[in-house]
Amino acid sequence: MSDASALPPLTRIEALDTPLVAVDLARVERNIAALQAYCDAHALDNRPHIKTHKLPFIAHLQLRAGARGLTVQTLGEAEVMVASGVRDLLLTYDLVGETKAQRLARLALLADVRVAIDNELALDTVGRAAALSGRRIGVLVEFESGKRRQGVLTPEAARDLALRVQEHPLLDPLGLMTYPSSAEVVAFVARARALFEEAGLPLHVVSAGGTPGMWRAHELTGVTEYRAGTSVYHDRKSLEDGSGTLDDVALHVHVTVVSSPDADRVVIDAGSKVLTSDLLPAGREAGYGLVLEYPEAVVRELSEEHGVLDLRACRARPSLGERLRIVPNHVCPVSNLVDEVALHEGGTLLAMLPVVARGKR
Amino acid sequence: MSDASALPPLTRIEALDTPLVAVDLARVERNIAALQAYCDAHALDNRPHIKTHKLPFIAHLQLRAGARGLTVQTLGEAEVMVASGVRDLLLTYDLVGETKAQRLARLALLADVRVAIDNELALDTVGRAAALSGRRIGVLVEFESGKRRQGVLTPEAARDLALRVQEHPLLDPLGLMTYPSSAEVVAFVARARALFEEAGLPLHVVSAGGTPGMWRAHELTGVTEYRAGTSVYHDRKSLEDGSGTLDDVALHVHVTVVSSPDADRVVIDAGSKVLTSDLLPAGREAGYGLVLEYPEAVVRELSEEHGVLDLRACRARPSLGERLRIVPNHVCPVSNLVDEVALHEGGTLLAMLPVVARGKR
Numbered sequence: 001m002s003d004a005s006a007l008p009p010l011t012r013i014e015a016l017d018t019p020l021v022a023v024d025l026a027r028v029e030r031n032i033a034a035l036q037a038y039c040d041a042h043a044l045d046n047r048p049h050i051k052t053h054k055l056p057f058i059a060h061l062q063l064r065a066g067a068r069g070l071t072v073q074t075l076g077e078a079e080v081m082v083a084s085g086v087r088d089l090l091l092t093y094d095l096v097g098e099t100k101a102q103r104l105a106r107l108a109l110l111a112d113v114r115v116a117i118d119n120e121l122a123l124d125t126v127g128r129a130a131a132l133s134g135r136r137i138g139v140l141v142e143f144e145s146g147k148r149r150q151g152v153l154t155p156e157a158a159r160d161l162a163l164r165v166q167e168h169p170l171l172d173p174l175g176l177m178t179y180p181s182s183a184e185v186v187a188f189v190a191r192a193r194a195l196f197e198e199a200g201l202p203l204h205v206v207s208a209g210g211t212p213g214m215w216r217a218h219e220l221t222g223v224t225e226y227r228a229g230t231s232v233y234h235d236r237k238s239l240e241d242g243s244g245t246l247d248d249v250a251l252h253v254h255v256t257v258v259s260s261p262d263a264d265r266v267v268i269d270a271g272s273k274v275l276t277s278d279l280l281p282a283g284r285e286a287g288y289g290l291v292l293e294y295p296e297a298v299v300r301e302l303s304e305e306h307g308v309l310d311l312r313a314c315r316a317r318p319s320l321g322e323r324l325r326i327v328p329n330h331v332c333p334v335s336n337l338v339d340e341v342a343l344h345e346g347g348t349l350l351a352m353l354p355v356v357a358r359g360k361r
Numbered sequence: 362m363s364d365a366s367a368l369p370p371l372t373r374i375e376a377l378d379t380p381l382v383a384v385d386l387a388r389v390e391r392n393i394a395a396l397q398a399y400c401d402a403h404a405l406d407n408r409p410h411i412k413t414h415k416l417p418f419i420a421h422l423q424l425r426a427g428a429r430g431l432t433v434q435t436l437g438e439a440e441v442m443v444a445s446g447v448r449d450l451l452l453t454y455d456l457v458g459e460t461k462a463q464r465l466a467r468l469a470l471l472a473d474v475r476v477a478i479d480n481e482l483a484l485d486t487v488g489r490a491a492a493l494s495g496r497r498i499g500v501l502v503e504f505e506s507g508k509r510r511q512g513v514l515t516p517e518a519a520r521d522l523a524l525r526v527q528e529h530p531l532l533d534p535l536g537l538m539t540y541p542s543s544a545e546v547v548a549f550v551a552r553a554r555a556l557f558e559e560a561g562l563p564l565h566v567v568s569a570g571g572t573p574g575m576w577r578a579h580e581l582t583g584v585t586e587y588r589a590g591t592s593v594y595h596d597r598k599s600l601e602d603g604s605g606t607l608d609d610v611a612l613h614v615h616v617t618v619v620s621s622p623d624a625d626r627v628v629i630d631a632g633s634k635v636l637t638s639d640l641l642p643a644g645r646e647a648g649y650g651l652v653l654e655y656p657e658a659v660v661r662e663l664s665e666e667h668g669v670l671d672l673r674a675c676r677a678r679p680s681l682g683e684r685l686r687i688v689p690n691h692v693c694p695v696s697n698l699v700d701e702v703a704l705h706e707g708g709t710l711l712a713m714l715p716v717v718a719r720g721k722r
Contacts, residue, residue: 017460019722051665073666093666094619096630096682099378118620121681149667150620150628258455259479259511267511269457273697273720277638304412304693305434305454305722306510320482321457332665336634337697339720359634359700361380361666 011349013254013342018323019270020254021334021341023233025350027250028058031232035214036065039226042218047071047090049209049229052332054357056084057343058232069112071209071227075103076360082111084356090114090207092142092177092227094122094150095129104129104137114138116177116207118150123164123171130170139165140177140207143192145184155192162201175205179227181213181220189222212241235331236290240280251341252292252325253334255307260320266309268324271302274337278330290327294318299326372710374615374703379684380631381615382695382702384594386711388611389419392593396575397426400587403579408432408451410570410590413693415718417445418704419593430473432570432588436464437721443472445717451475451568453503453538453588455483455511456490465490465498475499477538477568479511484525484532491531500526501538501568504553506545516553523562536566540588542574542581550583573602596692597651601641612702613653613686614695616668621681627670629685632663635698639691651688655679660687 013022032048039046045068050059059070059081069088072078078089087110094117095104107113108129115126117139130137141158144151152158158176165173176192178185189206196203208220209227211234217226230237233251234244253274259267275288288299291309294317300310307326311317318324328334335341336358343350374383393409400407406429411420420431420442430449433439439450448471455478456465468474469490476487478500491498502519505512513519519537526534537553539546550567557564569581570588572595578587591598594612595605614635620628636649649660652670655678661671668687672678679685689695696702697719704711 017458094628094630096617096619097378118622119681122619144622148626149662149664149669150622153622256457258457258483261479261505261511262514265509267455269455272637272639272694273722276633277640277694278633279638301510303510304697308510320480333633333638336665337720359698361634 013344013347013349014323016254016342016349018254018256019274021274021338022252022254023341023343023353024250025343025345027248028232029061031234031248031250032062032065035228035231036067038215040066044217044223045225047207047225047227048232049073049227050077050081050357052229052232052335054335054355055341055353056081056356057353059084059086062232068225071229074361075100075107077357078107078113079103080357080360082107087111090116090140090227092116092179094118095125096121097125098128101125101128101132105132108133108135108137114140114174116140116142117161118142118152120161120164123161127168127171130168134170136170136172138172138174140174140205141165142177143188145178145180145188146182147180151178155188155195158192159195159199159201162196163199166201173201175203175207177207179208180210181208181217181223185220186222193222211238211243214243230331233331236285236327236329237280239290239327240284249327251328251331251334253289253328255324255326257318257320257322257324264310264312265300266311266318266320268307268309269305270326271305271307273304274334275299275302275307275326275328276330276333276337277302278333280329289329292325292327294324374705374708374710375684377703377710379615379617380635382635382699383613383615384702384704384714385611386704386706388609389593390422392595392609392611393423393426396589396592397428399576401427405578405584406586408568408586408588409593410434410588411438411442411718413590413593413696415696415716416702416714417442417717418714420445420447423593429586432590435722436461436468438718439468439474440464441718441721443468448472451477451501451588453477453540455479456486457482458486459489462486462489462493466493469494469496469498475501475535477501477503478522479503479513481522481525484522488529488532491529495531497531497533499533499535501535501566502526503538504549506539506541506549507543508541512539516549516556519553520556520560520562523557524560527562534562536564536568536585538568540569541571542569542578542584546581547583554583572599572604575604591692594692597646597688597690598641600651600688601645610688612689612692612695614650614689616685616687618679618681618683618685625671625673626661627672627679627681629668629670630666631668631687632666634665635695636660636663636668636687636689637691637694637698638663639694641690650690653686653688655685
């Protein structure tokens with residue numbers, strides 16, 4: 001029997017130096033459960049995107065809650081997840097080149113890895129990885145649905161690329177993938193389904209994603225799988241688009257007021273190296289985050305290590321030395337900036353978790 | 362005698378996978394020499410800011426070239442630099458709290474560390490570090506010169522804070538520090554000099570900084586020391602403000618075209634996780650970087666791993682799979698995002714240098 005009284009007293013996260021990225025475990029678990037319950041209720045495969053947290057600990061919470069598998073954006077993220085024991089991954093990114101083929105081949109030896117592609121060069125990379133590993137690799141064709149980033153533009157092009165996938169002896173065309181999840185998805189998938197049937201192509205998977213709109217994913221007829229990343233933590237963008245509430249936000253940046261030069265502003269010890277320079281979409285709220293204790297304050301300007309709070313709209317003002325908590329605009333790149341996060345329960349430190357997949361390309 | 366023929370053949374950086382951050386050693390050395398020669402010609406102490414490169418290797422090149430010491434923005438950067446053998450540092454940041462006092466005390470035992478402050482709480486932290494270590498610590502008072510970030514607002518306030526520094530038995534008031542280096546500096550320093558003399562306060566050091574305007578630092582009468590960071594690499598902002606030319610740019614992000622969905626755009630495998638979301642100041646050039654091979658291309662939008670190039674102004678267009686080099690808008694946060702950089706000479710890989718001070722707070 002362990003003697004709990006022999007343990008050192010538990011640390012409060014308020015005792016940890018700033019800037020600090022703190023993750024609330026109870027809220028994370030609640031967010032994971034909510035997404036899983038939603039997907040279960042609507043018979044959607046849940047495949048959370050780990051880019052938001054980059055933590056094996058949370059990845060396994062998501063799997064234990066019932067996720068079908070996980071989504072990664074880079075081979076490096078996949079390598080970290082597989083090393084941590086994850087065995088079912090979707091890589092939603094065009095891989096190009098021999099080095100990437102070799103890395104994918106190694107992953108295919110250890111896990112069920114699916115890859116999304118939108119062009120033949122990326123298809124060649126996946127085909128090469130299958131050949132190198134001797135393992136079958138599932139392929140999804142990415143299509144355009146409003147982001148104007150990647151993705152084939154027409155259902156015909158999706159079919160043609162899937163036919164090329166089918167020609168490869170070790171590749172399995174599984175279906176389609178897109179981001180974001182707009183109304184355009186439904187029409188595209190309906191037309192593609194007809195074309196795929198005509199061509200004798202399987203369409204087992206239609207994977208959509210994105211935290212904005214996640215609670216209406218069931219309205220996207222034809223979608224079989226959903227990839228949400230941000231919803232595990234939520235952020236200021238979640239508050240703006242309605243996908244989460246302030247009580248759902250599970251990651252806060254703890255900062256200290258380090259300078260108070262005049263009546264209109266104070267300076268905090270977190271800048272773009274913690275909060276990133278990501279703004280909300282044009283026309284939405286200004287600033288680089290929401291200060292929980294002073295919501296009228298505007299995080300007006302960031303240098304790398306400084307954040308300037310504009311206090312002109314505030315009734316009260318923070319004091320020099322005061323500790324504040326910030327909800328970042330976009331939480332995913334925040335995880336990517338820090339080497340570790342403080343996992344806590346009600347403010348009691350549970351672990352300093354290394355952000356193992358940080359910066360992994 | 363070593364047998365050079367037994368060495369493996371040298372790697373070309375073009376053979377390294379993308380995204381890759383490549384640093385041109387010859388250009389770095391030239392940039393370092395140019396800054397040192399300028400400072401020498403104008404009898405300015407040169408104290409480069411290591412936040413741009415975060416590399417001990419380059420820090421020691423700067424010292425070897427004649428720098429008086431180095432500048433850091435965080436205790437973590439200072440700890441890395443001291444561990445690498447640097448013995449003279451200026452920390453240009455208000456430190457607040459007992460943990461930071463303890464860390465500063467440990468540094469003071471190993472190196473000559475000066476600290477800039479703009480308030481009494483930060484002064485208390487430095488005083489506490491001096492008391493803990495038993496070492497003298499030099500203090501500069503930071504003043505406002507147009508950035509509206511930190512710094513006391515008036516020469517009178519600078520004098521009053523310097524008098525408080527002087528009261529501490531182990532603290533040495535050395536002078537003043539500011540950022541950026543605007544015309545306001547001269548008037549502030551002139552007035553402060555009179556007040557400091559009147560009060561019997563030393564004003565040995567007036568430290569100004571910033572790569573924009575660096576070649577006119579000698580016009581700032583009263584300034585004794587200059588801190589430039591970006592000038593070791595330069596970036597798109599240097600090109601815009603005239604502090605550097607395209608031939609001076611020593612850091613490039615190598616990327617690959619991974620998708621080519623339509624005639625107007627291609628997608629590269631570098632997004633905000635390499636290039637950052639930093640834009641140029643409003644009214645300047647658009648986009649998230651300059652594509653060397655296609656300067657008319659606009660890096661229109663970044664996701665974390667994707668960059669969308671708008672090709673509408675281009676005569677030629679990059680092919681799928683083509684490798685490109687990007688000059689980032691703001692190079693300092695790029696260093697902070699990568700675990701290592703490829704140091705090369707004319708494209709021949711010299712070393713994969715770990716960015717040891719990355720993310721160190």
